[in-house]
Amino acid sequence: MTESDNSTRRRPVRWWPLWVIGILAVLALVFVWEFRDAYRQEKNIISAIISMITLGLMLLWWTFFSRIKWKLRLGVILVVAVMVGIGSQAFEIIGVSGDLIPIIRLKSGGTQKASVEKVVVDADVELLPRAEQDFLQFLGPSRDAVLAGISLTQEQMQTPPMELWRQPIGQGWSGFVVEGPFAYTQEQSEDQEKVTCYQLSTGSLLWEYSYLADYSSVIAGNGPRATPTISGDFLVTMGSTGVLNCLKRSDGELIWSHDVIEEAQAKIPEWGFSPSPLVMQSQVIVPTGEGGESGLRVYDLETGSLVRSYPKVSASYSSPILAQWGDVNQLLYMHHRGFAGFATDSDQMLWDISWGSQYPDVAVPIVLPDSRVFISSGYGIGCALLEVKATESGDWSAEQIWKQRSMKAKFTNVVARDGFVYGLDDGMMACIDLEKGRRQWKDGRYGHGQIFLLDNAIMILSEKGDVIWLEINPEESKVISQWHAIDGKTWNPPCLAWPYLLVRNDQEAVCFEFDVK
Numbered sequence: 073m074t075e076s077d078n079s080t081r082r083r084p085v086r087w088w089p090l091w092v093i094g095i096l097a098v099l100a101l102v103f104v105w106e107f108r109d110a111y112r113q114e115k116n117i118i119s120a121i122i123s124m125i126t127l128g129l130m131l132l133w134w135t136f137f138s139r140i141k142w143k144l145r146l147g148v149i150l151v152v153a154v155m156v157g158i159g160s161q162a163f164e165i166i167g168v169s170g171d172l173i174p175i176i177r178l179k180s181g182g183t184q185k186a187s188v189e190k191v192v193v194d195a196d197v198e199l200l201p202r203a204e205q206d207f208l209q210f211l212g213p214s215r216d217a218v219l220a221g222i223s224l225t226q227e228q229m230q231t232p233p234m235e236l237w238r239q240p241i242g243q244g245w246s247g248f249v250v251e252g253p254f255a256y257t258q259e260q261s262e263d264q265e266k267v268t269c270y271q272l273s274t275g276s277l278l279w280e281y282s283y284l285a286d287y288s289s290v291i292a293g294n295g296p297r298a299t300p301t302i303s304g305d306f307l308v309t310m311g312s313t314g315v316l317n318c319l320k321r322s323d324g325e326l327i328w329s330h331d332v333i334e335e336a337q338a339k340i341p342e343w344g345f346s347p348s349p350l351v352m353q354s355q356v357i358v359p360t361g362e363g364g365e366s367g368l369r370v371y372d373l374e375t376g377s378l379v380r381s382y383p384k385v386s387a388s389y390s391s392p393i394l395a396q397w398g399d400v401n402q403l404l405y406m407h408h409r410g411f412a413g414f415a416t417d418s419d420q421m422l423w424d425i426s427w428g429s430q431y432p433d434v435a436v437p438i439v440l441p442d443s444r445v446f447i448s449s450g451y452g453i454g455c456a457l458l459e460v461k462a463t464e465s466g467d468w469s470a471e472q473i474w475k476q477r478s479m480k481a482k483f484t485n486v487v488a489r490d491g492f493v494y495g496l497d498d499g500m501m502a503c504i505d506l507e508k509g510r511r512q513w514k515d516g517r518y519g520h521g522q523i524f525l526l527d528n529a530i531m532i533l534s535e536k537g538d539v540i541w542l543e544i545n546p547e548e549s550k551v552i553s554q555w556h557a558i559d560g561k562t563w564n565p566p567c568l569a570w571p572y573l574l575v576r577n578d579q580e581a582v583c584f585e586f587d588v589k
Contacts, residue, residue: 086139093133097126111452111480112498113172168291169561170483170520170535171499200253201273203569207250210299210348211565212524215393216438217485222570223527224586229541232555233573233584237275241581242266244295244312245346248576250569251302251321254278255583257576258309260286260295265311267300267319272572275583279324287312292343293578298391299565303351306373312344316358318376328376337364338387343432346389350403352416355379357403359387368392368405368414380419385412388433395439395460402460404445406433411447413460413468422468423460428453435481435495438488445470446493446506450482455493457506476509478502483563487525492546494530495523501532503546515549516540522565533575537562558582 100122104115135145167175211217242259249256255270265285269278288294298310307321314333319326333340338361350357356371368382386408394416395402402422403414412424427433431451438446448455454477458470479486479497486495491506502514519535525544529552532540537558543550557575567574571586 089133093129202252203250205570207567207569208302218525229552233586236583238582243578245297245563247299247565248567248574256300258296267309281324285311285313287344297346298348301349308349314345332360336360347391350392362386383421397443423470425470436485448479448481450480455479474509478504478511483520512546533566
C-alpha cells in the first residue's frame with residue numbers, strides 16, 4: 073500500500089468543492105435564463121459554455137482535490153475516456169436546430185450527400201390531377217404567406233388529410249412550387265444541385281436539370297436554399313452558390329444561366345445563397361452576394377440579358393418583394409444590415425435605413441396599407457413599423473413609427489390581419505398589435521418553422537414537422553388541431569396548392585390531399 077493511499081485513508085473525501093461547483097453552475101444558468109437579456113440561441117451557447125466549464129472543474133476536483141483513492145480516480149477517468157472514444161466513433165453531429173442545439177445520430181457509414189435514386193417517367197399531361205389554386209413562388213401567390221381564397225372547415229382541420237405519397241429527396245431547404253399537375257423544387261445530389269419536376273399526385277419524377285454546385289455546412293445544412301419561381305412557361309431558380317438558371321418549365325431545358333457571384337465579383341454569403349428570385353413582369357430580380365460589385369440585378373426573363381443593376385448592397389438571406397401603394401411601385405429588399413427601397417423603372421435607390429446587426433436577416437417584410445411596412449429579425453433584434461413617404465422635393469424616406477422586441481422572426485416569415493401581426497417569436501407563436509408593437513399573447517413553442525395565413529385559420533409547420541391549425545385570434549392562442557407530417561428538422565417552407573399540401577425537408581418529401589367533398 074502506497075503512502076498516497078494511506079494519506080487518502082486518513083482524510084475524508086473533500087466534497088465541498090463539488091457542492092460549490094454545482095451551486096455556482098446552477099446560479100449561472102438561472103441568471104442566463106431568467107435575468108440575462110439575450111436571444112434564445114445566445115442563451116443556449118452560454119449554457120453550453122457553462123456546462124463545459126462545470127464538467128472541466130468537476131474533472132479537476134475528481135482528479136486532484138477529491139481525496140478519493142487514486143486507483144478509483146484513475147479507473148473512473150479511464151472508463152469515461154473509453155466511453156467518450158466509443159461515443160465519438162458511434163455517433164456524429166449532422167447539424168443543429170434553429171436554436172443551435174446539436175442534432176446527433178448513429179453513424180451510418182454513408183454520407184448525407186448520397187444521391188437519391190429516382191426513375192423518370194412519361195406522363196399524359198391532360199390526364200393528370202391538377203391543383204385548383206397554383207402556388208407559383210416563395211410564400212405563395214402574393215409572396216407574403218397569405219393564401220387568400222382558401223378556407224378550411226372545422227372537419228378539414230380536425231382530420232389529417234390523406235397522404236398521397238412519401239419518398240426520399242435530395243438535401244436542401246428549398247420549398248415546392250406548383251402549377252397545375254406539376255410540382256417543382258431544388259435539391260442536392262452528391263456534388264450537383266438539381267432542379268426537379270414531379271407529378272403532383274404521385275411524386276413520380278418527370279424531369280430534372282443538374283449542374284455542378286456544392287454548398288455544405290454542419291450548422292446551415294447542405295444544398296440549395298431558395299425556392300423556384302414560376303412565370304408562364306419559365307421556371308427561374310437560384311442555387312446555393314449563386315447560379316441563376318431559367319429553364320423551360322415543360323421539360324427542364326436550360327434557356328439561360330448566370331453565375332451572379334462571379335459576375336458581381338462578390339462572395340457567397342456565409343450560410344449559402346438563400347434569396348428566391350422575384351419575377352416582375354418580364355424581368356428577374358436577384359441579389360448578388362457580399363462585397364465586390366454586389367447589389368440587386370435585373371435580368372430579362374426571356375433572354376437573360378442584364379437590364380440594370382441597383383446600387384451596391386450586400387445580400388442577406390431575405391428575398392426581394394414588390395410594394396404597391398396606389399400609383400407608386402417600389403422594390404423592397406432587406407439587405408445585410410439595412411432595409412432599402414428601389415425604383416422599379418430605373419436603377420435608383422429611393423431610400424435606405426440601417427437595420428439589424430452582424431447576424432442574418434431572413435424574414436420577408438410585410439407590405440401594409442398607407443405606405444407602411446413591418447420588418448422583423450431574429451437574434452434579439454426585434455421588429456419595427458415604418459412609414460415610407462415622399463417629401464415635397466420628391467425624395468423618399470422611411471421613418472420609424474415604433475421599434476419593439478416583441479416579434480423576433482429568425483427563419484420564419486410573419487403575417488398580418490386586421491391590425492395584428494402573427495408569427496414565431498424566437499420559436500414561440502406570438503401575436504402583437506400594429507399600433508404600438510405591444511404583445512397580445514405568446515404561447516406554444518414550435519421552433520423555427522413556417523406559417524401561412526388562410527381566410528379563417530393560421531397554419532404552422534413546426535421545425536419538428538408538425539402541422540398546427542390555429543385560430544386567427546388576437547385575444548388568445550387557441551389551437552384547433554395538430555398532427556405530425558414529416559420526421560426530422562424541417563426548415564423548408566411548405567406549399568399549399570389547394571387541395572394539395574406539399575411538405576419537405578432535407579431528407580424526405582410528402583404530399584397530402586385535403587378532402588374537398
